[in-house]
Amino acid sequence: MNYFYYIETTGPDKSLKSRVESAVKCEINRKNILIRKRKTACMSTAACFLLFATTAFAARSMNDNTRVSDNDVSASENKITTSTAISVSITDDVTEVSHTEQKSEPAGVTSAKNLTTEKRTKQGPSNGAGQIGKIKIKSSTDGTKSGAQKIRLDDLVYVQYCSNKYKGSWGNDNGDLVIDKSDIGEKICSLDTHSLIDYGHWDDLSAMSSSQASKCPFNNATVYKFNKCKNNTELIVKAGEDYYLFYLSDIARKVSAEEIIDVYTASNSNPIKCISFKDIASNRVTKKIKDKGAINSIVNILISCKKNKSVYDAISKGLPEDTALGMVIVLDDGTELTVNIENSFFNFSVNQRNEYGYYELSDKSYKSLLSYAK
């Protein structure tokens, strides 16, 4: 018997096929069950995760509503108020109660930790502060101790808000400002010696020295966008636990009228809603223009005017500045750009480095503007 013959006589038994077939089927079945279990497990895990996330979110929301804690924690529930002063700050409820004359119910309130939700709700101010997710911007005369602060972010210079009443349209009739937490937008930067402007050098916008900055309360403060303000002409600055409002005051370079309007209209994403003319003496609105065509015409007149240094020089030498006409350009987001119109020139409320940005106004243009004001 040769080897080939021997090999050929070796072969699997006929019954092996059925055994193999059943084994293969059994294994496929087992694997499919495993796959199905794995899929179910994945779906269960995903469902658990969703449930967990939802629960955590709900718990967090409830905590926001009910938790009373130390200053650190309560900062998130704080309220920002503006009233009689310049600075805008966020303080917790207790701080507000103890520092504000308006709140006359401190009885029984000894510390923030002792406040219950119920008490806090009762003791909270009635003008919206204390509501869930609300921040009351509270003004304080403390902010004026060292004068308003100016900060510089690239070419744009902002000044700490310093009028008795909130200037923009955000505030209520009392000049108080209550914003939602969600109105505080994304972080822009942190302030340092380069961005803090020396109090004594507002005109030339010189930065603070390191020693000055170390004493400045805004050193290392964080700048956030103000979500209500589409054109970023107003910003929120957080220094320590306090929040302040800054608005655009200067542009650190020479710009045309068109560029200034472009900043406020955020390149047309924040269009002009209306233009108001005011009587300067009484600060009373004499006419409000909402017609798009008229608005465009007025804007075209403004942007056609060129800056003329001789006007600035003349004014610097003592030319009387009797503003003939006050014009307020109201943007879609509520921010305003004030334009002071004279017989032969106009200027914006936004300054420019080392000068005030006077734009020469021809007689024809002046008369056109006057016709819109009447």
Place this chain on the structure above:
Amino acid sequence: MAKICFIQSDFDDKYEKYSTLIYRTAYQYLLNVQTAEDVTQEVFVRLLTSTKKFNDDEHEKAWLLRVTINLCKNHLKMRANGNIVLNDDINLCGYAFENLSDLRIDMSKVIKSLSAEQRAVVYLHYYEGFSIKEISKITKSKENTVKSHLRRARHNLKTIIEGE
């Protein structure tokens, strides 16, 4: 991961094509009918539940032989470790030689004189027609090792046959 389906025609084709090859290879390695059948079954289970894609039939064939040899080696290891109690009396006649004459005894003696590796290499080289290079790839050993197995197998076979 997609669900695995059993396709009868696919199974039939593959069984027809590879069952003998796998069984014979396993049998040459193990010299045990039951174990060779177990290995064959295991190889088919792996083939039909695997998601592996083969370039062509040769690729598939080489993969099957590789798996077969690995499984056989595992069986031998288990046997060496005493995990499997086998009947020492390896019955070559169990299924294949039942109708053969006395000559089968001679061949069984001859086959038993070879080691497992030698038997597998002899089978793959002389019967299945694989080259030494191909066998070295399948068994994952050096070509010289395969050559050595073949040379020693031939020597053993010659010695036994001449002695008889």
